[in-house]
Amino acid sequence: MQQLLSQLAILIIAAFLGFELISRVPNLLHTPLMSATNAIHGVILVGGMITLAEASDPIIMAVGFVAVVFGAANVVGGFWVTNRMLGMFRPPRPRVKKRREG
Amino acid sequence: MQVATFLAYLAAAALFILGIRRLRTPETARSGNTIAAVGMTIALIATLFVIRFESLLLIGAAAILGAVVGAVSAQRVQMTAMPQMVAAYNGVGGGAAALIALSEFYHLQTEGGLSLVAAITVPLTILIGSVSFMGSVVAFLKLQELAFSGAVSFPLQQVVNALLFVGVLVLGTNAITDGAILPFLSPVASMVAVLVASAILGVLLVIPIGGADMPIVISLLNAFTGLAAAASGFVLENYILIIGGTIVGASGTILTRLMSSALGRPLRKIIFAGIAAAGSSKEEDGEEREVNDVGAGEVGEYLSDEAEKIVIVPGYGLAVAQAQGPMRDLMETLEAEGKTVLFGIHPVAGRMPGHMNVLLTEAGVPYDKLYDLEDINPELEDADAAIIVGANDVVNPAANDKEQDSPISGMPILNVEAAERVIFVKRSLSPGFAGVDNPLFYDTDKTMMLFSDAKQGLQDIVEAVKGG
Numbered sequence: 001m002q003q004l005l006s007q008l009a010i011l012i013i014a015a016f017l018g019f020e021l022i023s024r025v026p027n028l029l030h031t032p033l034m035s036a037t038n039a040i041h042g043v044i045l046v047g048g049m050i051t052l053a054e055a056s057d058p059i060i061m062a063v064g065f066v067a068v069v070f071g072a073a074n075v076v077g078g079f080w081v082t083n084r085m086l087g088m089f090r091p092p093r094p095r096v097k098k099r100r101e102g
Numbered sequence: 103m104q105v106a107t108f109l110a111y112l113a114a115a116a117l118f119i120l121g122i123r124r125l126r127t128p129e130t131a132r133s134g135n136t137i138a139a140v141g142m143t144i145a146l147i148a149t150l151f152v153i154r155f156e157s158l159l160l161i162g163a164a165a166i167l168g169a170v171v172g173a174v175s176a177q178r179v180q181m182t183a184m185p186q187m188v189a190a191y192n193g194v195g196g197g198a199a200a201l202i203a204l205s206e207f208y209h210l211q212t213e214g215g216l217s218l219v220a221a222i223t224v225p226l227t228i229l230i231g232s233v234s235f236m237g238s239v240v241a242f243l244k245l246q247e248l249a250f251s252g253a254v255s256f257p258l259q260q261v262v263n264a265l266l267f268v269g270v271l272v273l274g275t276n277a278i279t280d281g282a283i284l285p286f287l288s289p290v291a292s293m294v295a296v297l298v299a300s301a302i303l304g305v306l307l308v309i310p311i312g313g314a315d316m317p318i319v320i321s322l323l324n325a326f327t328g329l330a331a332a333a334s335g336f337v338l339e340n341y342i343l344i345i346g347g348t349i350v351g352a353s354g355t356i357l358t359r360l361m362s363s364a365l366g367r368p369l370r371k372i373i374f375a376g377i378a379a380a381g382s383s384k385e386e387d388g389e390e391r392e393v394n395d396v397g398a399g400e401v402g403e404y405l406s407d408e409a410e411k412i413v414i415v416p417g418y419g420l421a422v423a424q425a426q427g428p429m430r431d432l433m434e435t436l437e438a439e440g441k442t443v444l445f446g447i448h449p450v451a452g453r454m455p456g457h458m459n460v461l462l463t464e465a466g467v468p469y470d471k472l473y474d475l476e477d478i479n480p481e482l483e484d485a486d487a488a489i490i491v492g493a494n495d496v497v498n499p500a501a502n503d504k505e506q507d508s509p510i511s512g513m514p515i516l517n518v519e520a521a522e523r524v525i526f527v528k529r530s531l532s533p534g535f536a537g538v539d540n541p542l543f544y545d546t547d548k549t550m551m552l553f554s555d556a557k558q559g560l561q562d563i564v565e566a567v568k569g570g
Contacts, residue, residue, distance in 0.1 A: 004219055007336060007344055014332075014345045018352025021122045027449050027474045030357065030456030031184060033125050036135050037353050038188050038324055040118055041195050043142065043346035044331040046149045047202045047338050049161050051209075053153035060205045065164045067201040070194035072168025073175075075146075078191050079139040080176035085184070086132040088464045 032085050039078025045071030110148030111342040117141025118346060122353070128469050145342045168194075181464045182421045185320055185453040186245040189238045192323050196234025199330035200297055203227035206337050207277070207293050216278065223336040225274035228293065229300045231330035236304030238323050244308075245316060245453055253312035266303045270296055318361045318369070320454045325354025357455055364449035364475070366501070366513035393531070394546040398559065401525055401552055402566020409486035409523075411442045413478060415516050416462065418452050419492020419528070423556035426465030429491065431564050433467060439567065445471050446478035446488075446516045448496035479517045488521035492556045494533060498540045510538050518542070524549045527559040 025033045048071040052064030118141045124134025150158070172191070179187045207224045210216045243249040276283040277292035287295070311319050328350030335343030362369040405412065420429060433443045445467065451458040459472050473481065482488060490497050501513040518524050524542055530553065533539050542549055552559050 003339065007339070007341070010341060010344055011332065011348050014348035015352040017119060018349040019356055021119065021349070022353035022356045024126050025122075026126070027447070027456055028459045028469060028472055029125055029128065029131055030360075030449075031452075031454055031460045032131055032135070032456075033122075033353075034321060034324055034357060034455060035184070035188055036122065036125060036138060037328070037350045038191050038195070039135075040122075040138055040142070040346050041324070041328045041331045041350040042191070043114075043145060043342055044195050044198045044202065044327075044334060045165070046145055046340060047331070047334050047343055048198050049146070049149050049165075050153060050338055050340070051202045051205050052161050052164065053157040054209060055157075055205060057208070060208055061160070063201050063205045065160065067198040067205070068161055068164035069168035069171070070198035070201070072165040073172035074168075074191045074195040074198065075142055075172065076169040077172030077176040077187070079135060079142070080173055081179060081184070081187060081191075082135045083132065083139075084176065085181070085460055086128075086135055088181075088460070089128040089131065089469055090463065090466065091129065091468070 032082055035078060035082040035085060039075060039082060042071055042075030042078050045075050047071070104152055107148040107152050108341065110144050114141040114145035114148070114342055115345040117144065118349060122349070181461055183246070184457060184460065185316060186242050188454060189241040189245060189320055189323065192327050193235045193238030193242065196231040196238060196323070196327040196330050199327065199334045200228045200231030200235060202334050203231065203337050204293055204297060208290055211289055220337055221278040223333045225277065225293070225296055227330055227333040227337055228297050229270055229274070230326050230333060232297050232300035233304035233307065234323050234326040234330055236301040237308040237319070237326070240305050240308040241316065241319050241323060250309050254309040259306065259310060263303060263306055266299055266306070270299045270303065273299060315365070316453045317450045317455050317457070318358055318365065321354055321358040321361050325351050325358055328354050361450060361455050364514065391544045392546060393543055393551045394549055396550040396552055398552060398554070398562030399566045401550055401563050402569065404523065404550070405436065405441070405487060405563070406439065406567050409441065411485045412436060413444050413446050413482055413485045413488045413518070413521060415446045415488060415490045415493055415497055415518060416451065416458055417491065417493020417496060420556050421452065421461050423492065425491065425557035425560050426461055428557055428560035428564065429462070430465045430467050432560050435564050435567050443471065444473055444478065444481055446475070446482070447472050448475055448516055451493065451496060475514060475516060482517050482520045485521040487523045487525060488518035489525045489527065490518060491527045491560065494528070494540055495538065497542070498538060500538050500541060525552065526550070527552045527554060527556055529553065529555060
């Protein structure tokens, strides 16, 4: 019971934290933001590992195996692609003014 | 759970939060992503210490397989295909959550220790995870244009969805009460049925949603997978799953709300009605109406000689034509002539929130030239020209027409009408995704229509400006 209550407390605080964190991200960065949070829900891989580790039945083992493959693809793909994307955001250049005779 | 693992999870959670915080500015965003990835690595390593040692080989094999698939796809994907990619990662995350809950249920059944918390959160995780998985698969197929393109609807759609949902509730209750409702179905079989019914529900929820609403769907599915991960945290009594999943679930919900308000429509309307109801306005435009059809030379001349401040509005058509490069060339050419060039980016330009910004930065447009909807509308007031490339719905003044009940009415638009002249680079007069005709096309005094492929058209304008 005690544990459930502390889990619920964490749930509520994390939810408000999520709202707060995202509200300040500008439109400019919404795609990378989504892609990064997408990678973070790949934390489900932790669950996949735990499930696969305790599996004894072959069918459950297969299910757990798929879950770990899925979770790992989510984590690695998610962070990788976000990094690639953010590498393209170049800082503003100093304006070079070349006025051509027209 | 060991104390060290618990503390490592707390550290990982802190790093997730720090990482997302740094996504607020482009300068710090990349390091933020790295920080979150470090947090993830810590969480994964810490987990290794609480599981059976003998299982490591199998876990390692599965993880390497998944990691390779993830890395290769992430390295290869085109930026135009980002929405599909995010949908795919989303789907596998949701699918993993559903599978984890299912096998945990089997485990608890054989051990005979189904707690009240597990009895509630197992079916919940399976429902959300499975909807997210199949919903993402459909979104992927739609975005990749492999299947279900446009809005697919069928009669009694909502009734069928409601029945499926009731079915999920009945089957889930049957599973956790040891077959109290349907004695012939074993608890595990019922739970598998919950998974299947939820998967069908996921398909049916997403197929009626049309192209222009895709940013919202992607964002909503992201929130779903986050919630599924959080729910699975209650099943497994694992704190990092609860924290990580909830943060993503909450942030996804906020983004979804931002997107639906950028489209000017309540979320409920998008999900339950799709854009399907909007067929009527398409068929009206039987008669030929006059437009001011110009060549690239004329556009170039106007830009060279009479325009000082130019706002460019790119839409997804730009990305389809792979015209981001010529777009940057046009910007550079005009700047070399001493003009001011700004970009007006509608929040739903592209196929996911903020997509167009990524596509333009990829082409080398500095991000300080990319203006949001609220910031560009005042700039349009004194702009000499607005060039619209591959976009229509987001600049369609019909959205402001409260009388007409069109699919885009109420959607905030980029007010290009305020500019001195409006230049459309467009392949034809065909309306955009929403299927609503744009009255601006026929304003022959203000508007110039350059009928061309976006890439060719922009290249021609660049030549014309240089030549002038």
